[in-house]
Every structure is written in C-alpha cells, then in structure tokens.
Amino acid sequence: MRTQNGESVLARAVRIFEAFTPEESALTVSEISRRTGLHVATASRLVAELVSYGFLTRDADRRVRVGMRLWELATRASPSLSLRNAAMPFMEGVHDVVGHHVQLGVLDGDEALFLERLTAPGAVINYTRVAGRLPLHASSSGLVLLAHGPADLRERVLDGPLQRYTPDTPATAARLRAVLAEVRRQGYVYCPGYVHPDALGVAAPVRDASGDVVAALAVIVPNEAGASSVVPVVRTAARGVSRALGAPDAPRRRDPGDARDGSATAV
Amino acid sequence: MRTQNGESVLARAVRIFEAFTPEESALTVSEISRRTGLHVATASRLVAELVSYGFLTRDADRRVRVGMRLWELATRASPSLSLRNAAMPFMEGVHDVVGHHVQLGVLDGDEALFLERLTAPGAVINYTRVAGRLPLHASSSGLVLLAHGPADLRERVLDGPLQRYTPDTPATAARLRAVLAEVRRQGYVYCPGYVHPDALGVAAPVRDASGDVVAALAVIVPNEAGASSVVPVVRTAARGVSRALGAPDAPRRRDPGDARDGSATAV
Numbered sequence: 001m002r003t004q005n006g007e008s009v010l011a012r013a014v015r016i017f018e019a020f021t022p023e024e025s026a027l028t029v030s031e032i033s034r035r036t037g038l039h040v041a042t043a044s045r046l047v048a049e050l051v052s053y054g055f056l057t058r059d060a061d062r063r064v065r066v067g068m069r070l071w072e073l074a075t076r077a078s079p080s081l082s083l084r085n086a087a088m089p090f091m092e093g094v095h096d097v098v099g100h101h102v103q104l105g106v107l108d109g110d111e112a113l114f115l116e117r118l119t120a121p122g123a124v125i126n127y128t129r130v131a132g133r134l135p136l137h138a139s140s141s142g143l144v145l146l147a148h149g150p151a152d153l154r155e156r157v158l159d160g161p162l163q164r165y166t167p168d169t170p171a172t173a174a175r176l177r178a179v180l181a182e183v184r185r186q187g188y189v190y191c192p193g194y195v196h197p198d199a200l201g202v203a204a205p206v207r208d209a210s211g212d213v214v215a216a217l218a219v220i221v222p223n224e225a226g227a228s229s230v231v232p233v234v235r236t237a238a239r240g241v242s243r244a245l246g247a248p249d250a251p252r253r254r255d256p257g258d259a260r261d262g263s264a265t266a267v
Numbered sequence: 268m269r270t271q272n273g274e275s276v277l278a279r280a281v282r283i284f285e286a287f288t289p290e291e292s293a294l295t296v297s298e299i300s301r302r303t304g305l306h307v308a309t310a311s312r313l314v315a316e317l318v319s320y321g322f323l324t325r326d327a328d329r330r331v332r333v334g335m336r337l338w339e340l341a342t343r344a345s346p347s348l349s350l351r352n353a354a355m356p357f358m359e360g361v362h363d364v365v366g367h368h369v370q371l372g373v374l375d376g377d378e379a380l381f382l383e384r385l386t387a388p389g390a391v392i393n394y395t396r397v398a399g400r401l402p403l404h405a406s407s408s409g410l411v412l413l414a415h416g417p418a419d420l421r422e423r424v425l426d427g428p429l430q431r432y433t434p435d436t437p438a439t440a441a442r443l444r445a446v447l448a449e450v451r452r453q454g455y456v457y458c459p460g461y462v463h464p465d466a467l468g469v470a471a472p473v474r475d476a477s478g479d480v481v482a483a484l485a486v487i488v489p490n491e492a493g494a495s496s497v498v499p500v501v502r503t504a505a506r507g508v509s510r511a512l513g514a515p516d517a518p519r520r521r522d523p524g525d526a527r528d529g530s531a532t533a534v
Contacts, residue, residue: 009276014320020344053281066344068375074341075398077287077333108335131342
C-alpha cells in the first residue's frame with residue numbers, strides 16, 4: 001500500500017485534492033505535479049484514476065477540476081447536511097429581513113468553517129465563503145464557537161499569536177478573554193469592524209438536542225449605528241434552529257465554558 | 268499500487284465513501300466491511316487512514332461518518348459552487364413568492380443531480396434532496412436537462428426502459444419525445460403528477476456564457492389548478508441566473524436539440 005518513499009497512495013490523492021483552491025479551481029497535470037511535489041508521471045496516473053471515479057474531471061482543454069461525484073459523496077451523508085437543512089429556513093427568513101450576509105459556521109480544527117452563506121447583491125464586504133474558513137478570535141461566528149468550545153482549544157488560542165486585522169480586532173489575550181466571557185453571559189457576540197473596518201458581525205449559538213453548541217449563526221452588515229437592531233433577529237433565528245434540532249426549551253443554567261467567570265449562560 | 272486481487276487502494280477508498288447514504292450516515296467498521304466486501308482488517312486500516320486525513324470521522328461510539336474535510340475540499344473549488352452561488356439569490360426570491368420547494372439540478376451521467384434545494388415547512392411531497400438524484404424522463408429538472416442534453420444521451424434514454432411512477436409519467440418513447448420537443452419550443456416544462464400524483468414540477472433552463480444549458484431551475488408545488496401561475500416566476504428566475512452567468516441576452520435561434528423537430532428555441 002505504501003510507495004517507495006513511504007507515503008501512501010491515499011496521502012498522495014489527498015494532496016492532489018488540496019491543490020485545488022477557490023482561486024485556482026482548474027489545474028493542468030504539470031501544475032498539480034508542481035503543487036503536490038509528486039512526480040509528473042505519478043500525478044498523471046493518480047489523476048487518471050481519480051477521473052475514472054468522477055472524483056476529478058477533465059475540461060475540454062485537458063485542465064483538471066474537482067468532480068461532481070466527490071461533492072455528491074461528501075455531501076449526501078454528511079452530518080453537516082442535516083444541520084444546514086435545519087438552519088436554512090431560518091437563515092432565509094433572516095436574509096429577507098436583514099439582507100447582506102447570513103451565514104452558518106462550525107468549529108473545525110482551530111478555525112470556523114462555513115457550511116452556508118446567503119448573500120444579497122451589493123452587500124457589505126465579507127471574507128466568508130461557503131467551505132471557507134475564518135480565524136476564531138476575529139470572526140463573530142468564531143468567537144461564539146470559541147466561547148463554547150473545548151477549554152483546551154480556548155487556552156491554545158489565547159496563548160497563540162492573535163492576528164490584528166483592524167484596530168478593533170480582539171488581539172490580546174486579556175481582551176479576547178473578556179469578549180468570550182461576554183459571549184457566554186449575553187448569548188451572542190457583537191463585532192463592529194473586527195475583520196474589516198466596514199463590516200459588523202453579529203453571531204449567536206446553535207445548540208443540538210444535548211444542549212451543546214454545534215454551530216454559530218451570524219449576519220454581516222455595514223458597520224454603522226443602528227446595526228444593533230439585528231441582534232434580536234439573529235438570536236431568535238439561532239434559537240429557532242436550535243429548537244428544530246431538538247435543543248432543550250429552557251436556557252441551560254450553566255455551561256462548561258462558564259467555569260472561569262462563574263456567570264450563568266443566557267441562551 | 269495494486270492490491271493482490273488487482274483492485275487499487277483508491278478504488279477501495281471510493282467503495283468506502285459509497286457505503287454511506289443519507290439513511291445510513293454512520294456505520295461501524297464491520298458494517299463498512301460488509302457493504303464494501305472488503306476484509307474487515309483492510310476496511311479497518313483504510314478507515315483509520317481516512318480518519319487521519321479528516322475524510323472520515325469517528326463518533327464517540329466509534330461509528331464512522333463522512334468527514335467535514337472531504338466536504339470542504341469537494342466544495343471549495345467545485346465548478347458547481349459558482350453556479351449554485353449565482354443561482355441562490357434568484358432561488359431565494361422564488362422561494363419567498365412560491366414557497367414549497369425550489370431546486371437547482373444539473374446533468375450527471377444519466378440522471379439529474381440536485382445541487383441545492385430550498386424547502387418551506389409543510390411543503391408538498393418532493394423526492395429531491397441536496398446531493399440527491401432523480402431520473403431524467405420523470406422529473407421536471409431532468410426533462411429540461413434531457414431536452415437540451417447530448418443527442419446520444421437522449422437516444423439512450425428514449426431507447427431504455429422508462430419507469431412509470433404515476434399514470435402521468437411520460438413512460439413511452441413517443442410521449443417522451445413529444446414532451447422534449449415541447450420543452451425546447453416553450454422554454455420550460457410543466458409536469459403535473461409525473462413523479463408523485465400530489466406534486467407538480469415546473470422547470471426552466473439555466474444557460475452559461477456560451478449559451479449552453481448547464482442547469483435546470485425548478486419549483487415543486489401541489490398538483491392543483493392554478494399552479495401554472497408559477498411558470499413565469501420560474502422562467503424569469505432561470506433567465507436571471509443565466510444573465511448572472513453571462514448568458515447571451517437574446518434567445519438563441521437554434522439549439523442542437525432542435526435538429527429533430529426543426530422548431531426555433533424560445534429561452
């Protein structure tokens with residue numbers, strides 16, 4: 001199963017999939033070879049096999065793309081699909097009222113991964129995209145996920161370098177700790193200009209049947225006075241998704257994340 | 268690279284991904300072994316490696332699921348993502364007005380594959396789901412895709428067995444041929460009770476910058492008098508998505524699919 005230099009065939013296939021990005025979604029075999037470090041003959045053989053399964057496809061001009069079959073298999077049985085399906089009706093409602101961007105993020109590794117984004121034409125700048133990622137300490141969704149995430153992740157992020165995207169990004173451990181305590185106390189986060197000076201994010205937690213936070217529902221609107229009117233809209237929608245997932249009716253009294261500041265959690 | 272019985276490691280990994288379905292999205296290693304025909308030791312080793320890449324994940328109870336990383340890589344550089352992103356604002360608009368189901372399908376193999384579906388609570392029965400498939404001859408999206416698809420596909424479907432889901436399904440070659448000609452002439456399809464007696468589908472073609480039909484936009488509503496009022500809504504939205512994709516402004520005069528009936532194509 002292992003090739004001569006000890007790397008498995010599957011590891012090489014993973015590297016090929018990782019070579020494709022939103023900006024560069026069509027690559028020649030020699031580009032794939034360059035990006036993966038695989039010999040061009042190896043890349044060519046693996047690409048041909050992956051094309052035969054529909055996991056990659058070849059354009060008329062022989063450039064290679066990610067195949068529809070990979071998306072189908074990754075999506076149809078994905079645990080995130082049921083979350084996303086439960087959230088969509090509420091997200092559409094929020095999008096009708098607020099416009100701009102409405103998005104659903106989950107914790108994946110040390111980042112927020114976005115399962116869904118609804119966007120209106122002419123909406124304010126937003127770095128999120130579907131299947132895109134944002135750092136936990138700067139994005140509204142990320143802050144909700146981090147506030148309710150595992151304690152060891154929180155400590156790791158608090159210890160690590162915190163990139164400052166704007167003067168308002170919570171980029172010191174003390175400030176970030178205070179923001180996270182506030183998220184748990186208030187049940188939402190309000191982020192004016194944390195990622196970009198022109199944009200303001202509001203996010204609230206989505207809980208599953210066991211009461212655990214499994215996602216963050218967020219809106220991104222222009223960073224202007226009056227944006228706070230979206231807070232009850234976002235909280236209500238996040239609560240609606242949680243109920244659709246079978247979350248307990250009453251707000252839980254305590255959250256593991258509250259151990260530090262000792263306050264009660266408002267859902 | 269090949270294992271003893273001649274099947275490659277990648278082929279085995281593909282079989283593992285195919286074992287997961289919407290109904291059975293969490294499997295034990297022995298279930299995976301049974302479904303794939305792989306020896307349990309082989310399945311176990313491959314699952315462990317795929318878990319290490321995040322392509323599969325393991326529950327607290329050791330059941331295996333499709334991983335988020337697979338979805339992320341399959342989605343972020345997918346050609347279908349830009350189509351779906353262009354379509355979503357229009358689909359949301361249709362969904363606001365019509366309710367029930369609004370969906371976006373593409374041709375994949377001999378079936379319609381659905382990239383997106385918006386659904387209202389309490390909507391009429393609909394067999395479509397995201398990353399799900401329907402036959403070309405019975406579904407409204409499928410009929411649009413088949414009418415504008417490659418001639419050899421059309422002949423193959425016309426020659427093949429045509430499953431009858433209801434008394435109204437176009438399940439003879441003569442009837443299907445007439446429906447397809449009508450789709451090309453009218454620029455949409457109207458399908459009362461073709462898949463289920465209670466549901467009615469209306470679909471229209473989405474074209475890309477080269478004028479080719481790349482998707483079908485459809486609504487599914489109750490099979491009742493008055494449903495024809497959704498036709499202009501669906502056609503307008505499909506035209507809007509096409510314009511967003513850079514499709515030519517004027518309807519094209521002729522379509523390859525028109526060779527048989529000789530009529531002009533109305534977009």
